[in-house]
Amino acid sequence: xxxxxxxxxxxxxxxxxxxxxxxxxxxxxxxxxxxxxxxxxxxxxxxxxxxxxxxxxxxxxxxxxxxxxxxxxxxxxxxxxxxxxxxxxxxxxxxxxxxxxxxxxxxxxxxxxxxxxxxxxxxxxxxxxxxxxxxxxxxxxxxxxxxxxxxxxxxxxxxxxxxxxxxxxxxxxxxxxxxxxxxxxxxxxxxxxxxxxxxxxxxxxxxxxxxxxxxxxxxxxxxxxxxxxxxxxxxxxxxxxxxxxxxxxxxxxxxxxxxx
Amino acid sequence: xxxxxxxxxxxxxxxxxxxxxxxxxxxxxxxxxxxxxxxxxxxxxxxxxxxxxxxxxxxxxxxxxxxxxxxxxxxxxxxxxxxxxxxxxxxxxxxxxxxxxxxxxxxxxxxxxxxxxxxxxxxxxxxxxxxxxxxxxxxxxxxxxxxxxxxxxxxxxxxxxxxxxxxxxxxxxxxxxxxxxxxxxxxxxxxxxxxxxxxxxxxxxxxxxxxxxxxxxxxxxxxxxxxxxxxxxxxxxxxxxxxxxxxxxxxxxxxxxxxxxxxxxxxxxxxxxxxxxxxxxxxxxxxxxxxxxxxxxxxxxxxxxxxxxxxxxxxxxxxxxxx
Ligand SMILES: Cc1cc2nc3c(=O)[nH]c(=O)nc-3n(C[C@H](O)[C@H](O)[C@H](O)COP(=O)(O)OP(=O)(O)OC[C@H]3O[C@@H](n4cnc5c(N)ncnc54)[C@H](O)[C@@H]3O)c2cc1C
Ligand SMILES: Nc1ncnc2c1ncn2[C@@H]1O[C@H](COP(=O)(O)O)[C@@H](O)[C@H]1O
Numbered sequence: 001x002x003x004x005x006x007x008x009x010x011x012x013x014x015x016x017x018x019x020x021x022x023x024x025x026x027x028x029x030x031x032x033x034x035x036x037x038x039x040x041x042x043x044x045x046x047x048x049x050x051x052x053x054x055x056x057x058x059x060x061x062x063x064x065x066x067x068x069x070x071x072x073x074x075x076x077x078x079x080x081x082x083x084x085x086x087x088x089x090x091x092x093x094x095x096x097x098x099x100x101x102x103x104x105x106x107x108x109x110x111x112x113x114x115x116x117x118x119x120x121x122x123x124x125x126x127x128x129x130x131x132x133x134x135x136x137x138x139x140x141x142x143x144x145x146x147x148x149x150x151x152x153x154x155x156x157x158x159x160x161x162x163x164x165x166x167x168x169x170x171x172x173x174x175x176x177x178x179x180x181x182x183x184x185x186x187x188x189x190x191x192x193x194x195x196x197x198x199x200x201x202x203x204x205x206x207x208x209x210x211x212x213x214x215x216x217x218x219x220x221x222x223x224x225x226x227x228x229x230x231x232x233x234x235x236x237x238x239x240x241x242x243x244x245x246x247x248x249x250x251x252x253x254x255x256x257x258x259x260x
Numbered sequence: 261x262x263x264x265x266x267x268x269x270x271x272x273x274x275x276x277x278x279x280x281x282x283x284x285x286x287x288x289x290x291x292x293x294x295x296x297x298x299x300x301x302x303x304x305x306x307x308x309x310x311x312x313x314x315x316x317x318x319x320x321x322x323x324x325x326x327x328x329x330x331x332x333x334x335x336x337x338x339x340x341x342x343x344x345x346x347x348x349x350x351x352x353x354x355x356x357x358x359x360x361x362x363x364x365x366x367x368x369x370x371x372x373x374x375x376x377x378x379x380x381x382x383x384x385x386x387x388x389x390x391x392x393x394x395x396x397x398x399x400x401x402x403x404x405x406x407x408x409x410x411x412x413x414x415x416x417x418x419x420x421x422x423x424x425x426x427x428x429x430x431x432x433x434x435x436x437x438x439x440x441x442x443x444x445x446x447x448x449x450x451x452x453x454x455x456x457x458x459x460x461x462x463x464x465x466x467x468x469x470x471x472x473x474x475x476x477x478x479x480x481x482x483x484x485x486x487x488x489x490x491x492x493x494x495x496x497x498x499x500x501x502x503x504x505x506x507x508x509x510x511x512x513x514x515x516x517x518x519x520x521x522x523x524x525x526x527x528x529x530x531x532x533x534x535x536x537x538x539x540x541x542x543x544x545x546x547x548x549x550x551x552x553x554x555x556x557x558x559x560x561x562x563x564x565x566x567x568x569x570x571x572x573x574x575x576x577x578x579x580x581x582x583x
Contacts (some may be wrong), residue, residue: 178514
């Protein structure tokens with residue numbers, strides 16, 4: 001079984017995020033991590049390969065340190081990696097990003113695409129379903145369980161107040177969320193292997209894409225500016241012992257917030 | 261005339277709250293010259309029609325055997341097919357689990373731009389600008405679209421819900437024939453807690469953290485939440501310890517919520533948690549540690565033992581309600 005995993009590097013959740021003075025961009029402390037949900041996708045791919053055989057390929061679109069995601073993938077056990085790091089690919093909206101990734105996926109036959117539910121930098125949660133539609137495949141979003149048998153996949157995802165179990169023929173796309181598995185920690189031998197691995201790259205041209213179709217140029221959504229989130233006035237501590245504080249809190253809720 | 265197309269998501273027989281928020285927004289825009297259409301999948305109930313029709317010029321009910329259960333493929337095909345005949349400027353839907361799952365597919369089918377999980381729309385500007393939080397709410401991004409139609413999904417509780425009575429719009433049923441194109445098969449849907457309000461749509465959330473010490477103590481939160489007409493949320497530590505369901509988890513790896521009132525009890529306010537709740541309108545925190553990070557995000561804080569403060573609050577509210 002050929003499994004493709006889409007994984008993205010994102011700023012570490014603890015990284016300080018600031019807005020450039022003129023609002024045209026963000027200034028983010030250079031600390032990075034693999035997108036949390038993509039680790040679940042990777043782990044699931046490795047478990048499926050261990051069970052059914054085949055290979056796991058990790059693909060990422062990104063420049064600079066983004067390769068680290070691929071090395072983490074290899075260290076965890078992925079067989080192959082592919083990097084899209086031409087600047088023409090960068091700063092795309094969900095659509096432009098999904099277009100490039102879907103072409104990269106299509107370069108070789110595959111049975112399964114696993115990606116994360118959401119990248120925690122842009123918080124879009126679009127690429128997985130878009131890749132599926134671009135490849136004209138079914139997808140199941142936010143899965144917490146996946147079983148493969150007889151060319152079919154059975155996936156579980158939480159729905160409000162319960163869960164849904166759906167069946168799709170392969171190939172298909174799945175987006176992973178918390179609850180699917182616990183991602184493994186790479187072994188030192190894996191890390192050594194990853195350090196030495198040659199990472200192949202593809203250009204837009206090799207994917208049959210013009211630079212106008214992808215990245216910022218190909219985006220249908222334009223970022224006009226960044227704004228700071230609303231600031232709160234600062235906490236007002238309610239004084240007194242537990243009983244007094246509770247009474248005052250209730251007064252605020254009733255008379256000021258009017259929740260009751 | 262410019263048209264808006266609103267996807268109405270249902271919960272049981274009724275429209276979801278976030279759909280009513282959008283319809284309420286649509287009603288305001290009708291007064292400004294937009295034609296507003298709504299679309300609902302599967303058989304529309306009388307109750308739904310009654311709620312939706314006064315807000316719109318037309319409600320279209322798309323039916324097909326395959327639309328009885330949600331599948332991303334089926335809903336996307338149905339909405340995209342219908343949208344082509346309406347030619348709206350914007351397609352609007354709630355940024356719910358369902359909305360966020362299938363509208364990206366609609367965007368591809370229509371070649372439209374999409375902005376997901378939007379918390380504000382500047383209707384008066386041309387091009388229209390929409391605001392969406394990024395990086396877990398640590399910045400807001402203001403975006404516009406290169407073309408129309410464009411798609412916007414909105415975060416629940418971001419738009420005021422004040423639908424006022426209006427002359428009922430037209431109701432149309434449209435039978436599609438898309439079943440053969442849908443490959444996804446719903447095997448079963450298991451409902452564990454039917455009818456419960458989801459944390460993403462609740463007006464009041466009382467969230468407990470590890471400070472609760474054990475699952476049994478969440479009864480304290482349940483009691484307070486019920487009195488306030490709200491629901492109980494949980495931190496990841498509490499979910500990982502199996503004290504509460506995953507569906508109640510608020511934060512980066514859980515849900516993003518925006519209630520009117522968020523009461524944070526015995527939780528430290530780790531950045532991963534803050535990312536899921538800091539657009540709440542009012543935050544009240546109860547923690548015994550005055551240095552807890554949650555106080556940096558709260559409007560009101562009580563430094564004290566939750567096992568003393570919570571029961572006192574509950575008693576006080578009961579007295580006020582005459583219970
Ligand atoms: C990648 C990643 C994703 C994550 N995603 C999420 C997420 O989605 N949601 C989430 O919540 N967390 C998430 N976390 C975990 C997060 O970092 C914290 O570990 C977690 O939120 C802490 O939970 P807590 O506040 O319940 O526990 P603690 O941090 O242990 O806080 C307990 C608090 O209770 C207080 N307390 C104790 N006893 C009492 C008492 N009697 N009265 C009053 N106060 C008391 C203490 O002072 C303390 O502040 C994530 C972490 C990572 C690494
Ligand atoms: N630049 C990228 N490179 C590789 N995978 C990506 C990239 N962007 C998004 N993805 C995948 O798509 C998922 C959803 O991303 P998003 O739609 O940006 O929230 C992520 O969890 C990744 O699996």
